[in-house]
Amino acid sequence: MEITREIIQIAAYLGAGISVSIASVTSGIGVGYIAGEASFAMMRQPRAGDQLFRNMFISQAVTETGGIFSLVISLLLLFGGFDVVEGGWYRFAAMLAAGFAIGFGSIGPVLGSGYTGGQACKAIGRMPKFSNAILGNMLIGQALAQTSSIFALVIALLLLYSTPLQPASASWGQVILKTLSLLAAGISIGLGTMGPGTGIGYVAGRASEMIGRHPAERPNIMRTMFLGAAVSESTAIYSLVISFLLLFAIH
Amino acid sequence: MEYIARAAALLGAGICMGIGALGPGVGEGFVAGKACEGIARSPENASLITRTMLVGQAVSESTGIYSLVVALLLIFST
Numbered sequence: 001m002e003i004t005r006e007i008i009q010i011a012a013y014l015g016a017g018i019s020v021s022i023a024s025v026t027s028g029i030g031v032g033y034i035a036g037e038a039s040f041a042m043m044r045q046p047r048a049g050d051q052l053f054r055n056m057f058i059s060q061a062v063t064e065t066g067g068i069f070s071l072v073i074s075l076l077l078l079f080g081g082f083d084v085v086e087g088g089w090y091r092f093a094a095m096l097a098a099g100f101a102i103g104f105g106s107i108g109p110v111l112g113s114g115y116t117g118g119q120a121c122k123a124i125g126r127m128p129k130f131s132n133a134i135l136g137n138m139l140i141g142q143a144l145a146q147t148s149s150i151f152a153l154v155i156a157l158l159l160l161y162s163t164p165l166q167p168a169s170a171s172w173g174q175v176i177l178k179t180l181s182l183l184a185a186g187i188s189i190g191l192g193t194m195g196p197g198t199g200i201g202y203v204a205g206r207a208s209e210m211i212g213r214h215p216a217e218r219p220n221i222m223r224t225m226f227l228g229a230a231v232s233e234s235t236a237i238y239s240l241v242i243s244f245l246l247l248f249a250i251h
Numbered sequence: 252m253e254y255i256a257r258a259a260a261l262l263g264a265g266i267c268m269g270i271g272a273l274g275p276g277v278g279e280g281f282v283a284g285k286a287c288e289g290i291a292r293s294p295e296n297a298s299l300i301t302r303t304m305l306v307g308q309a310v311s312e313s314t315g316i317y318s319l320v321v322a323l324l325l326i327f328s329t
Contacts, residue, residue: 108276173254180258184265188322191269199280206284210291217294221287224301228283231308235272235279235315242268242322246261249326 003092003166008083011092015099016074022103023070023110030063030114037118041125048128055124055135059117062142066106066113066149073102073156080160088166093179097186098156101243104190105152112145112201119205123212130215137211137222141204144229148193148200148236155189155243162247178250185246192239199232257329264325271318278311 038056042049076082077095084091120138124131159182166175207225211218286304290297 112280171254173258177254177258177261181261181265184262186265187262188265188269191266192272195273195276195278196280197276199276199278199283202277202280203283203287207287210287214291214294217291220290220294220297224283224287224290224297224304227301228279228286228304228308231305231312232276232279232283234312235275238315238319239268239272242264242319242326245323245326246265250261 003085003088005083005085008085008087008092008095011095012077012083015095015097016077017099019070019077019099019103020074023067023106026107026110027064027067030110030117031060033114034059034063034117034121038121038125041121045125045128048125048131051124051128051131052121055121055131055138056117058135059113059120059138059142062139062146063110063113063117065146066110069149069153070102070106073098073153073160076160082160084165086165087163088170089175089179090163090166090182093182094159094163097183098159099186100183101152101159101186101190102149102156105156105193106149108194108197109146109149109201110197112197112199112204113142115198115201116141116145116204116208120208120212123209127212127215130212133215133218134208134212137218137225138204138208140222141200141207141225141229144233145197145200145204147233148197151236151240152189152193155185155240155247158247159186181246181250185243188239188246189243192242193236196233196236200229203228203232260325260329264322267325268318268322271322272315275311275315279308282307282311 038052042052120134123134207221286300289300
């Protein structure tokens with residue numbers, strides 16, 4: 001089928017829609033969970049209101065990162081000027097895959113950071129005296145959970161900026177090969193970050209809550225959190241490796 | 252025709268690693284979260300809990316490594 005600019009624009013619109021809609025659903029859940037836990041903690045411990053309010057805002061901001069990444073990619077897809085007709089099916093696949101990668105890639109990290117922030121608010125409500133220790137642990141944990149959404153952002157940006165134009169001499173078979181490998185790169189990192197993001201968020205949430213309950217054990221808890229988060233991150237790195245191979249090792 | 256088979260193998264590699272990374276990530280995170288809780292509650296058993304956590308995570312990781320191996324085979328040996 002002869003490619004026209006309109007067909008490439010279809011991919012841009014679809015990618016932008018997938019990316020921002022999925023990310024806004026999950027950001028809403030994550031941010032709302034934090035606000036819910038903070039409100040409940042304020043009810044139990046009204047004197048800790050200031051610390052809870054501060055913690056809620058900071059954790060909501062970090063949780064929103066995944067949503068902002070998706071918004072950036074959607075705006076790039078719509079207004080970045082990638083929809084040139086010389087790009088051919090390569091550009092079509094790259095734009096669809098970029099939207100898929102960051103849209104699905106932000107689900108896990110956002111839900112994970114939301115859980116962490118909620119548990120930290122709960123812990124501060126129980127032990128307002130240790131709010132700084134809990135906030136520090138929460139920020140480290142949320143940063144670890146957001147790492148995998150940064151992997152997805154990197155792949156989405158590489159898909160947009162490093163996909164070559166479709167050569168005029170390319171045979172039909174080569175075009176199918178490259179198109180599907182670009183799509184597969186987006187699917188691999190998009191789905192692959194879901195598990196690690198959620199898992200690391202769970203680790204960090206439990207660690208924050210337990211620092212609130214047993215502050216004396218903080219070094220032990222944080223060590224276990226780092227160890228567990230690092231192991232949990234490994235599958236996201238496998239997905240990143242497969243995406244890089246699909247992007248750059250296929251001609 | 253061979254191009255189409257190879258393209259399908261590449262798409263399969265992406266789906267394989269993407270979905271295959273879901274389970275181990277969640278599972279390992281759950282293990283580590285519960286280990287944090289256990290260490291906080293009974294710190295005297297910290298080394299035992301850490302050891303159990305690592306063994307459990309290693310077993311849970313195995314399916315992620317299977318996905319990686321299958322994805323690499325699909326990319327390089329078809």
